[in-house]
Amino acid sequence: MPLPLLSALRVVAATLMLGCFALGAQAGLTWETLRIAQTAPAGATEVVGLYRFANTGNSPVTITSLQPTCGCTTATLDKRTYAPGEAGEIKATLHIGNRVGLQEKVIQIVTDAPDERPTTLVLAVDIPELLTYVPRLLHWKKVDAPDWKSALLNAGTALSIRTITLAPPSKEVLTELEAVEEGRSYRLKIKPAVAGQPINVTVAGTAVLADGTKVPFSLYALVR
Amino acid sequence: MKMILPRSAWREATALLLLALVPALATGWGHPLRPVWTWARPAVPEVALAALKPMAATVLWVDARPAEAYVSGHIPGAIALNEDEWERLLPSLLSVWQPGQRIVVYCDSSDCATSQAVALRLQRELQIETVAVLRGGWKSWQEATHR
Numbered sequence: 001m002p003l004p005l006l007s008a009l010r011v012v013a014a015t016l017m018l019g020c021f022a023l024g025a026q027a028g029l030t031w032e033t034l035r036i037a038q039t040a041p042a043g044a045t046e047v048v049g050l051y052r053f054a055n056t057g058n059s060p061v062t063i064t065s066l067q068p069t070c071g072c073t074t075a076t077l078d079k080r081t082y083a084p085g086e087a088g089e090i091k092a093t094l095h096i097g098n099r100v101g102l103q104e105k106v107i108q109i110v111t112d113a114p115d116e117r118p119t120t121l122v123l124a125v126d127i128p129e130l131l132t133y134v135p136r137l138l139h140w141k142k143v144d145a146p147d148w149k150s151a152l153l154n155a156g157t158a159l160s161i162r163t164i165t166l167a168p169p170s171k172e173v174l175t176e177l178e179a180v181e182e183g184r185s186y187r188l189k190i191k192p193a194v195a196g197q198p199i200n201v202t203v204a205g206t207a208v209l210a211d212g213t214k215v216p217f218s219l220y221a222l223v224r
Numbered sequence: 225m226k227m228i229l230p231r232s233a234w235r236e237a238t239a240l241l242l243l244a245l246v247p248a249l250a251t252g253w254g255h256p257l258r259p260v261w262t263w264a265r266p267a268v269p270e271v272a273l274a275a276l277k278p279m280a281a282t283v284l285w286v287d288a289r290p291a292e293a294y295v296s297g298h299i300p301g302a303i304a305l306n307e308d309e310w311e312r313l314l315p316s317l318l319s320v321w322q323p324g325q326r327i328v329v330y331c332d333s334s335d336c337a338t339s340q341a342v343a344l345r346l347q348r349e350l351q352i353e354t355v356a357v358l359r360g361g362w363k364s365w366q367e368a369t370h371r
Contacts, residue, residue, distance in 0.1 A: 010236070014240070069336065070338060071308075097308035098311050099310075134348070135349065135351040136350050137318065137349075141323070200319060222318065222323070224322060224323055
């Protein structure tokens, strides 16, 4: 086997190895991180992530587009054009609303740097559910017997449930609350008070957690 | 003349490629600037507008867009339900939904994930199984109705 061919294979393999390390390099803007993960504090209405970057290229870079893919997320920055060596940051804010669980929100960044592809920033926020209650909807057909149906109310985090109080129930339903595991899990039983009558009732209550946090909840009873 | 590589050359090439694979995998896993990949398929099935035509009269449309977008225009009969105001809007849905009725959720277009989030939440919280997401969202409705 001619020696130059073996040497050529070594050069190709070495180039592939170097190419792996070169993947992270890019002209224009260099980002400190593309993904920020946070847990929302209890009661928070918004969560902010700061994406820092610097212009590591040789010419000014203008951010031409800053587009979150969800209306629940806003993204702002102080200015659009950055000189070589200049640093900046994008402030991404997730407005929590009534969201729960893991939220992954994307912001697309486009610049005028030559040959630079759009950059995708991700803001991953875990919004703890302090109380879970499933199912929220209990329904009966009009022809069904008005039997008890139930939902489970569970502590969603390490915080235990101190008390659960139900709002005065509608006359259209009967309710019972029983502990499955004191402090952790409760069964809320509901049944229509009268058979065969259509109803659309909200059964509301408040759970107070061990740290005093009040968590309102509401379930729905339908007869249709 | 047929050129045959000796076994030692193949072994050496394989070893070099495997060596290159180690930093490549490490970069792909741990580099802070790695691309954000997603291979996830939609969890709630998508349905095209054309496929809904035979049952259009019985579908309950749910608009998952922000309130301003809903007010600007929505599929006729659609109920607004989004995660910004989930607790306030949910009773409106339940006041019109019939058990067993198919719910189709939409947001702006195919690039929007909000309809999946709302549909998943309907499945999980209310255990409504007959939920789908409109492929192409509001944009597909506009394109179909403006032809």
